[in-house]
Amino acid sequence: MGSGRLYAAVAAGGFRRYATYRAATVAGVFTNTVFGVILVYTYLALWDEKPHLGGYDQAQAVTYVWLGQCLYATLAIQGGGAEKDLMDRIRTGEIAVDLYRPADLQLWWLAGDMGRAMFQMLGRGVVPFLFGALFFPMALPTTLTPWAAFVVTLLLATVVSFAIRYLAALSVFWLLDGMGVNQVLVITGIFFSGMVLPLNAFPGVFGEVVRVLPWAAQIQMPADVLMGETDPLRAFAFQAAWAVALLAAGRLLQSAATRRVVVQGG
Amino acid sequence: MAERGVLLEGVRAYRLIAGMWVRSSMAYRTSFVVTVFGNLTVTALDFVGILLMFSQVDSLGGWSLPEVALLYGLSATSFGIADLVLGSMDVLGARMRDGSFDTLLVRPVPVLAQVGADRFALRRLGRITQGTVVLGWALVSVDVDWSVLKVLLVPVMVVSGAAIFSAVFVAGAAFQIYAQDAAEVQNAFTYGGTTLLQYPPSVFGKDLVRGVTFMLPLAFVNWVPAVYVLGRPYPVGLPGWAAFASPPVAVACCVLAGLAWRTGLRSYRSTGS
Amino acid sequence: MEPESGFIELDGVEKVFEVRKKTGFMKRERRQVRAVDSISFRVERGEMVGYIGPNGAGKSTTIKMLTGILTPSAGRLRVAGIDPSRERRRLAHRIGVVFGQRTTLWWDLPLLDSYRLMHRMYRIPDARYRANLDRLVELLDLGDLLDVPVRQLSLGQRMRGDIAAALLHDPEVLYLDEPTIGLDVVSKSKVREFLREVNAERGTTVLLTTHDLQDIEQLCKRVMVIDHGRLMYDGPLAGLHEAGESERVLVVDLERELPPIEAPAPARVVRVDGPRQWLAFPAGESAAPLVARIAAEYPLVDLSVREPDIEAVIAKMYAEQTERAIS
Numbered sequence: 037m038g039s040g041r042l043y044a045a046v047a048a049g050g051f052r053r054y055a056t057y058r059a060a061t062v063a064g065v066f067t068n069t070v071f072g073v074i075l076v077y078t079y080l081a082l083w084d085e086k087p088h089l090g091g092y093d094q095a096q097a098v099t100y101v102w103l104g105q106c107l108y109a110t111l112a113i114q115g116g117g118a119e120k121d122l123m124d125r126i127r128t129g130e131i132a133v134d135l136y137r138p139a140d141l142q143l144w145w146l147a148g149d150m151g152r153a154m155f156q157m158l159g160r161g162v163v164p165f166l167f168g169a170l171f172f173p174m175a176l177p178t179t180l181t182p183w184a185a186f187v188v189t190l191l192l193a194t195v196v197s198f199a200i201r202y203l204a205a206l207s208v209f210w211l212l213d214g215m216g217v218n219q220v221l222v223i224t225g226i227f228f229s230g231m232v233l234p235l236n237a238f239p240g241v242f243g244e245v246v247r248v249l250p251w252a253a254q255i256q257m258p259a260d261v262l263m264g265e266t267d268p269l270r271a272f273a274f275q276a277a278w279a280v281a282l283l284a285a286g287r288l289l290q291s292a293a294t295r296r297v298v299v300q301g302g
Numbered sequence: 303m304a305e306r307g308v309l310l311e312g313v314r315a316y317r318l319i320a321g322m323w324v325r326s327s328m329a330y331r332t333s334f335v336v337t338v339f340g341n342l343t344v345t346a347l348d349f350v351g352i353l354l355m356f357s358q359v360d361s362l363g364g365w366s367l368p369e370v371a372l373l374y375g376l377s378a379t380s381f382g383i384a385d386l387v388l389g390s391m392d393v394l395g396a397r398m399r400d401g402s403f404d405t406l407l408v409r410p411v412p413v414l415a416q417v418g419a420d421r422f423a424l425r426r427l428g429r430i431t432q433g434t435v436v437l438g439w440a441l442v443s444v445d446v447d448w449s450v451l452k453v454l455l456v457p458v459m460v461v462s463g464a465a466i467f468s469a470v471f472v473a474g475a476a477f478q479i480y481a482q483d484a485a486e487v488q489n490a491f492t493y494g495g496t497t498l499l500q501y502p503p504s505v506f507g508k509d510l511v512r513g514v515t516f517m518l519p520l521a522f523v524n525w526v527p528a529v530y531v532l533g534r535p536y537p538v539g540l541p542g543w544a545a546f547a548s549p550p551v552a553v554a555c556c557v558l559a560g561l562a563w564r565t566g567l568r569s570y571r572s573t574g575s
Numbered sequence: 576m577e578p579e580s581g582f583i584e585l586d587g588v589e590k591v592f593e594v595r596k597k598t599g600f601m602k603r604e605r606r607q608v609r610a611v612d613s614i615s616f617r618v619e620r621g622e623m624v625g626y627i628g629p630n631g632a633g634k635s636t637t638i639k640m641l642t643g644i645l646t647p648s649a650g651r652l653r654v655a656g657i658d659p660s661r662e663r664r665r666l667a668h669r670i671g672v673v674f675g676q677r678t679t680l681w682w683d684l685p686l687l688d689s690y691r692l693m694h695r696m697y698r699i700p701d702a703r704y705r706a707n708l709d710r711l712v713e714l715l716d717l718g719d720l721l722d723v724p725v726r727q728l729s730l731g732q733r734m735r736g737d738i739a740a741a742l743l744h745d746p747e748v749l750y751l752d753e754p755t756i757g758l759d760v761v762s763k764s765k766v767r768e769f770l771r772e773v774n775a776e777r778g779t780t781v782l783l784t785t786h787d788l789q790d791i792e793q794l795c796k797r798v799m800v801i802d803h804g805r806l807m808y809d810g811p812l813a814g815l816h817e818a819g820e821s822e823r824v825l826v827v828d829l830e831r832e833l834p835p836i837e838a839p840a841p842a843r844v845v846r847v848d849g850p851r852q853w854l855a856f857p858a859g860e861s862a863a864p865l866v867a868r869i870a871a872e873y874p875l876v877d878l879s880v881r882e883p884d885i886e887a888v889i890a891k892m893y894a895e896q897t898e899r900a901i902s
Contacts (some may be wrong), residue, residue, distance in 0.1 A: 059483035070490035073510070074498050078355075078362070081505040085359040215333040219340025223347060232351035239357045318695055322681055322688065329683040329724065405679050407644040410667035410697060571646045571660065573592060 042139060043147040050118070050151025054159070061159045064109060068164040072105040076172055090237035091265060095175035100259050101236050102168030106161035107190075110153050111197040111254050113225040115218055118149035119201035123214035126205070135294060142202065142286055149198045157190075175263050182261065185268040189261040192275035196253040199282030206286065209293040229254045236260075250278040308412055315411035319419035327423060339457075339573070341428035345382075349374060349436055354502065363505035368443035369532055374500040375437025376524035380463025381496035382429035387464075388471040390421035392489075395482035398570075407571075414478055417475060444532070452531045455545070462548035463523035469555035470495060470520075476566035478558070496518045503529070503537050510535045522551040579654075581617030583748065584642065584779055588614050588650035590636050591803075606803040610636040613650070614803035620747070621778040623770070625791035628801040634784045637801065638750050641782070642672055655747055659723055668697060671741035675753030680725040686736050686804050687721040690743060695743035704743065711739040714769050731762025738766065742773065749773070751783040755790055788882050791807075813859045824881040825862055830874035838865060850876075858882075 054061075072245045079097045083089055092100065122145055134141055168174060177183060201248070206216045211217065225230065228251035234247050235256045246252065253275040260266040327334050338508065352374060361419040365373075394417055406416045438462075467572030474488030481487070486496045495514075503511050503525045515521040515538060527538045592612040595604070611633045620702060628634050634811055639645040640652060642665050643659035651726045652659060657666045680689040696706045712718050715735040720728060734754065741749060754770075773779050785791060791812055793799055796831050798815050800808040801869060808815055827836065828851050834842040835852065842856035842865050856865055871873060 057483060060486060061479055063481075063484035063486035067486050067490040067494065070494045071497070074494060074501075074506075077510070078501050081363045081501075082355055085361060089358055136397045213330070213333055215330075216336035216340065219336060219344070223340065223343050226344075226348075227347050232347070233354050237358060238354060257483060315696060322684065322692055324683060325688065326683040332864060400677075401674075402677055404639065404644050405674060405677060407663065408642050408667055408670070408672045410664045412664075492805075568646075571644065572648075 043143055044137075045285050046144055046147040047151035047154070050148035050211060051155045052151075054152050054155040064160045065163045068105040068108060068160065072102055072164050073170055075101045075104075076168070090234050092234065092236070092263075093175070095173045096263050096265070097176045097234070098168065098172045099176065099263060100255075102165045102172075102174065103259050103262065104231055104255050105168070105192070106157070106165040107258065108231070109156040109160045109254055111193060111229070112149075112153075112156075112201060113197075113231060113254070115185075115201065115204075115225065116222040117152055117201060118145045118198065119205035119221075120214075121148075122166050122202070122205040123208045123217075126208045127212065127214065132297060135297060141290060141294075142283065145202060146195070146198050149201075150194060153194045153197075161190070177262065178262065182264055182268075185271075186258060186262045189258045189268065189271055189275060192279060193254050193258050195279045196250055196275055196282065199279055199286055200250060202286045203282060203289060206289045206293055209296060224251060228252070230256050250282060253278050263289070304514065312412040312415035315409075315415040316419045319416060320422035323419065323422040324424055324428035327425075328565075331342050337423075337425045338428060341425045342432060345378070345429045345432040348378070348500075349432065363502040365534075366445075368440050368445070369534075370500070370502060371436050371440035372444050372532070373502065373524050373528055374415050375433055375435075375440045376459050376463060376528060377496050377499035378433030379430060379437055380433075380523055381467050381492070382431075382433045383460070384471055385429060385492075386424075386426040388418045388468050388475075389426055390423065391417055391471050391475040392478070392485040393421055393492065394475050395478040395485040398479070398482050403570075407523035413567060414472070414475075414560075418472075446531060446533070448503030455527050455531055457523055458546075459527050459548060462552040465552035466520065466523050466548075466555050467492065467495070469552070470518075470554075472559035476562040479566035479570050491518070499524050506537075508537055515540070519551050519555065522548040563565040582620040582622075582655060583616075583618040583782070584653045585617070585637075586615050586651040586846045588637075588640065588652050589648045590640060590645065591648040598820065599898045602800075609804050611640070611647075614801070614804070614806050615650075616799060616806065616809055617783065618780060620780055621774070622797060623774050623781040623795045624783070625795035625798040626782055626784045626801065627786075627791065627798060628807075632802045633804040634801055635752065636804075638672075638752060638782070642670060642750060643667070644806075668744060669747050671744070671746035673737050673741045673749070673751045673754055675734070675751070675756045678725065678733055680733065680736055680740060682726045683724055685722045685724055686717065686728070689725065689736070689740055690721075693740055693743045699744050703745070707743050707745065708739075711742060712773060716738050716765065729757045729762075731765070734758060734762065734766060735769075738769065742779075745777070746779065748780040748782065751781065751785075753761070753785055754783060755785065755787055763787075770794055792882070805825075823858045823862065824866060825854040825856060826881060827852045827854065827869060827873075827875065828877040830876055833873065836869060836873060839868065 076098055077099055080094060083094045085093070087093065089097075109116075112119075122131075125134065134144070137144070169176065195212045201221065204221050205214070207217050208214050228235075228246055228249050230246075230252070235243065235252055237243075238246050248254070257271045257275055259267070261268050261271050331396070349371075352367075353369060355362060356370075362370060394403070397406075397420070399416075406413050409416060443458070470491050471488070474485075474491065477488065478485055495518075498506070498514065499520060503521070511521070511525075513524070526536065526540065527545045527548055530542075536544075588611060589609065592608045592610055594606050594608050614633075614637065626634055626637070638644065639656055640647050641659060643663035646660040654666060655669050657669070659666050680686065681692070690708060693699070694701075699707070712721065713739065717732075717735060717739060720736065721731055725733060725736065738751075738754065751770075755766055758766065768789065770781060770783075774781055774794075781794070783790065783794070796811060798808065798810065798812050799806060800815065824845070825842075829851065832850050833852075834855065835847055838854055838856075839843065842854050844852055845855045846853040854865070856862065866878065869878075
């Protein structure tokens with residue numbers, strides 16, 4: 037119970053930290069909205085040409101766009117969440133302090149990142165989504181069940197997103213510089229999460245592959261759950277499986293890294 | 303006359319400072335190589351997105367792949383040039399917050415040149431390279447009755463487009479003087495602008511097209527001249543000579559952006575924030 | 576040639592900022608803050624002046640106006656006959672600025688590269704540049720550091736590097752903002768010694784802000800104290816001590832524990848701890864007679880003098896003024 041309160045406090049800290057950047061948040065809302073508008077028009081043209089592409093109708097494609105803009109900062113698709121701070125701490129050696137803290141390193145950072153995600157969702161994600169719902173036809177459920185399932189799938193998506201970035205951040209123990217890893221995060225995040233195009237509209241074998249990669253848990257799954265395009269339980273299982281696998285990999289890497297730090301003398 | 307002196311002085315200072323940044327980046331060779339490669343990949347994926355769309359359809363908004371590629375190549379190349387020259391100006395807000403902006407004001411060279419050259423990075427050549435490749439492919443694949451005028455219009459578009467995007471960057475920098483934490487807003491106009499222009503105007507709502515034609519004249523980067531080259535109609539009414547109006551539009555944008563920068567700088571010097 | 580009526584001149588210079596304060600949800604109140612409130616002074620060519628005051632007193636705002644970074648709200652301001660706010664770039668050739676906590680050197684490049692940039696940016700004639708560089712390298716002991724990337728330099732080395740960068744173009748006036756902050760004792764004395772030499776050798780006018788009273792004591796005959804945007808004191812350092820009635824402390828280590836030393840008034844023992852004793856005496860007076868007397872009459876092992884710090888001096892000065900005002 038005591039440790040539960042600790043991580044809740046860490047999460048609250050993450051939330052508050054991002055809440056202080058007010059102007060930046062407003063700027064982000066504006067930018068996401070502009071990009072949403074541009075994407076919506078291109079998708080409408082695409083679905084106009086090929087109705088039911090990827091099993092979506094036009095309203096669903098529009099919903100997908102605004103959901104993507106809504107989750108863009110929440111899931112740190114381009115990076116810029118907890119992993120950024122973690123990389124800095126590893127590079128400067130301050131990470132040694134974290135290792136002596138009577139808390140679990142991975143859970144500590146996960147809690148902080150969940151707090152950040154929560155703020156990004158409310159502060160930065162909701163407004164563009166509402167803007168989209170107001171000015172474009174969207175396919176939103178009218179019953180409560182899909183929304184409830186959506187909340188669960190979002191939580192799982194946040195954990196998967198964190199687990200990927202945590203792995204990337206830990207690599208700095210060996211690479212000593214986060215530049216290259218960050219590049220990889222941006223590229224994979226944008227492309228394999230389906231920011232460019234919904235993953236179910238990707239053609240052929242390529243499409244089959246990207247739909248089972250962990251990034252599919254980030255935007256595609258929540259979108260499909262919200263719009264009733266997939267069985268929620270199947271989506272949860274997919275997301276949870278990746279979350280567990282990636283978090284476990286993170287733990288392995290973390291203990292290897294810790295040993296390294298201890299051997300080097302902190 | 304004095305204006306011209308300032309311009310030359312600015313270009314000279316820009317080259318000096320940009321050179322320092324290039325040498326600084328060479329201090330971390332591996333990172334440099336990695337970021338060059340990463341930058342090239344990110345921009346390439348940009349176009350892969352369009353290719354993915356065309357793997358599902360034969361035309362978008364009535365435009366074929368080579369036609370969209372022409373728009374893409376023009377937009378990416380001119381944006382890439384502006385991005386290379388002035389793309390790091392979003393650090394201006396941070397410089398003001400930490401006070402290092404003041405150190406630029408005690409130098410005997412124009413502040414805009416110093417801000418523009420700040421964090422100059424050759425890795426930004428990636429976008430120009432990729433844009434040029436797509437543009438080259440589009441030029442040979444697109445179905446056009448080439449005339450001398452149309453051929454000449456291509457380099458004119460790239461240069462004017464780069465100037466228009468540069469004006470957007472400078473206006474964004476001026477905006478940051480007033481809203482230091484809101485640097486991301488300019489992304490909506492820079493990255494958002496180049497993304498918008500990669501797609502055919504026929505895709506977008508008429509009001510949006512009107513807005514980027516008459517208010518924020520991004521359409522003169524490629525849309526307006528390109529519809530003339532391709533012999534396509536423009537969604538909103540424009541006189542025939544508009545296809546050749548890109549250079550004067552670019553000059554006007556640069557003048558306005560310069561004025562905005564001057565006003566911003568004057569305001570900074572009187573308010574200190 | 577205009578008459579030399581003061582190299583730096585300020586006449587009723589003011590700087591008013593408008594501050595917006597949040598007073599509730601979406602409500603903001605505009606308030607005017609007078610950062611610099613009608614300041615007038617002049618500094619002659621070749622003077623070395625300390626400009627001191629608590630944080631937020633208006634020191635850096637004044638320096639920013641003198642360097643052309645900020646435009647004054649009112650008043651007249653001239654540096655070398657130039658109006659800094661109107662001819663910022665022309666002025667830049669004639670002034671050097673060192674921001675204590677903010678290096679202008681290129682972090683990842685060898686020190687020399689930063690100097691080469693100055694050479695070209697300020698269009699310093701080649702011969703002049705080489706001569707200046709040689710002399711600065713010699714005086715500031717930079718010879719071994721020229722090829723070292725700035726990020727690898729210690730704080731003291733970097734400060735010396737920054738000072739050299741500010742002087743390559745032969746500025747007639749040098750502004751230093753906390754030039755010894757965070758430096759170790761050796762670096763501090765190197766920097767001070769150098770500034771004295773530059774001032775003597777080239778007649779460079781020096782205006783420095785500092786929290787370290789020793790900087791002022793060892794460098795400046797004249798001190799200006801600013802607080803709440805107003806000039807509170809302008810005169811010799813000794814006078815400041817008088818005004819503030821500040822005290823220095825002599826720390827004496829004796830051979831053994833002894834009763835408090837009988838010192839001539841106004842000096843007096845303020846603390847005894849075993850063989851160590853602390854004696855306070857007026858900061859304006861020399862410590863020499865006191866030291867001589869103790870050395871003659873007591874078994875002295877070691878001694879040191881602790882300087883009062885600037886904040887303490889100013890705080891005392893205000894206390895005096897308030898008392899006087901009340902009585």
